[in-house]
Amino acid sequence: MKLYTSVGPNPRVVKMFMAEKGLDIERVEVDLRAGENRQEAYLKVNPGGQTPALVLDDGSLVSEITAICEYLEERQPNPPLVGSTPEERGATRMWVRRVDLKICEPLANGFRFAEGLPMFQSRMLCVPEAAPGLKAMAQDGLKWLDSQVSGPFIAGERFTLADILLFGFLDFGAMVGQPLDPANTKVAAWFERVKARPSAAASA
Structure with a gap:
């Protein structure tokens, strides 16, 4: 491969x-x-x-x-990052979808249509006037997620693809003018837990 x-x-x-x-x-x-x-x-x-x-x-x-x-x-099923059972895989996919739609996609397009506009405007359809709203949507999604976190990780006790997806985009957001609001205390604590994992440094 x-x-x-x-x-x-x-x-x-x-x-x-x-x-x-x-x-x-x-x-x-x-x-x-x-x-x-x-x-x-x-x-x-x-x-x-x-x-x-x-x-x-x-x-x-x-x-x-x-x-x-x-x-x-x-x-390579182990260690499982999507899940070992239909129930685990269903829960992971649910959270991946939620995180992607509510946070990652609006955050990324908020960047592409604003700070990233000089690079992206010749490569894709950009809507600069939508950037503030998209950034606000991402922040609203994070606020919602903060109310839903009930364990050490997004899907509860298991570290999954949902955690990796959200971490990658939030770490990027912090570098392009969309930092995590510290008022989202559960997500902020979660972010530090994920940041401490060796894979976070290995993938940077």
Whole structure:
């Protein structure tokens, strides 16, 4: 297998997932800032023009971070980061979906349409006037999540893909003008727990 990766929160999620699994997969760095991901050579690898992208041994492609992580989980079930039972997998997928829709997507687009506009405006449809609202949506999602956290991790007692996904985007948000509001005390404490994991440093 070969992982095409770059800077940014999306590749970081996969790299942190791999670190938790102890997986060593060949990596190819794509220069996102220079737009290499939108050039013909990379588009032959991933027509979506996004990173990360996992090319399997048979040459087929798995793209999108949750799909890549789910694939790796099936290839190497331990330690389980999605789940070992249908109930655990269902709970993890529920929280991944909630975190993605309520926090990660609005946070990322809030950046792309504002601070990241000079880099992204020639690559995708950008709506600069939506940026403040998107950032507010991400903060509202975090406030909601803070009211829902009932254990050491997002899904309760288990460390899962939901934790990795949220951590990758919140750590990125802190660098691009969308820091975590310390009033969200449960999420703030959770963030420090995840930040202390070796995989957080290994994927940075």
